[in-house]
Amino acid sequence: MTKLPSKRKTTAEIYQLIRNKITSFEMFPGDRVTEHELADLFEVSRTPVREALKRLEVEGFVSVRPKHGCFIRDFDIVELAEYYDIRIALEQLAVEHACESMPDKLVKQAMEAWDPARHDDDMARGIDLSVKDEAFHIGLAEGAQKPMLADMLRSINNRIRIIRRLDINADNRSLRTYREHFEVLQHILNRDAGKAKLAIKRHILRSRDFAKTLTLTALAQKKAQIRAGNTR
Amino acid sequence: MTKLPSKRKTTAEIYQLIRNKITSFEMFPGDRVTEHELADLFEVSRTPVREALKRLEVEGFVSVRPKHGCFIRDFDIVELAEYYDIRIALEQLAVEHACESMPDKLVKQAMEAWDPARHDDDMARGIDLSVKDEAFHIGLAEGAQKPMLADMLRSINNRIRIIRRLDINADNRSLRTYREHFEVLQHILNRDAGKAKLAIKRHILRSRDFAKTLTLTALAQKKAQIRAGNTR
DNA sequence: CGATGCAGTGTTGTATACAAGCGGTGCATG
């Protein structure tokens, strides 16, 4: 977040900036913003703001009411659960295909990366676990050579991130993640689709429960904060 | 396609127009178009064309290379198969949830609509089967009260339609569609998730094979046409 | 003869000006 002497910003940058403002709770669900405000704020014209908002709209971050304004979309925990359900279905499919066609070499590479023995070292080196985690799940679909499936998982992750705004880093669940990922990979290496599918399902279910509680507490905290210092 | 005396067109209309040009093979995969061309063609400014293209890009119809132009996206049959696989996974999920929570009333309504006895009558009345078919599949997810799942199915259908450009109407498979849909609904009414999932899987697999051959022949025909009257 | 620099042209990216539509406010009227 260094503030370089305001060079001309591009649409992609505006998109990121707004997205950050939403996910970091700087803009709260239900808030209304206008294209003009954002344009002034970022010191660009309305055009790139508009394009960024369009993109954010299809991704579900905001909804723009014609001639009226742009609203930060609300979300609910039911929606989150639904997305995790969908993830289970899709990732079981990915794992199944991976058992059939993911090359041993790739599987072994992934196993190295997720060897539980590496956990402490990774943590010490400040690896961003949320990024690594996402790469794992997408990687299964890509390893199975299902690019469209991978795309779809990416877009679901985008939407989940809207809801689950916290990163997975600072929790005590990280070692468990290594173990669970490693287990899935072992089953894939053994070409045991049944076990692999079960393992990935259990893993995602656990992530879901974890994400749910985490989100609820964070949201409650934020709401309390706002209620306390009602400076808007 | 009536050509009203060119009233001012809106972004949504431009979107539809371009989309039609693509799906009807008026623009062929690999073709390059510029925003300016399209703007002139439709007699609007570049702005709405640009927005329409952005939308078409996220939906996979075109890909715009920065500062270079906009290209009609190519596709391949492997991609099609992958989407059908994904559909199987998602629709099995939808059916499973439908068995749990879709109200009897909705199921019976759908059964009425898909009663094989109705087939001839529907055909005589010129019902658009492709629309009705899509409504069935989406309807299962909606009936199970999984709006996000329904959304996802919609977007997959969009992408499948890019590839499978022909409508399902003029074929000899329509009665079979009625029977297969009816069977799925029967299982849902009986709350037999196992059988329902199997039935929907078989149904989609059959659609897939059908779509594949249909697309291949249509594409071949079109290519032959172009090769014959090479008027570009 | 080949490679490389360089300018020209065409395309998208961005800024700005103008049009159109919706909502709210305030006034007039019953």
Place this chain on the structure above:
DNA sequence: CATGCACCGCTTGTATACAACACTGCATCG
């Protein structure tokens, strides 16, 4: 006092002008 209606401001939708950049082709130099 309630209600309808007109006007005004604010917001998005569209048009146009300008900027920046990538590719192409040619000329020039090794």
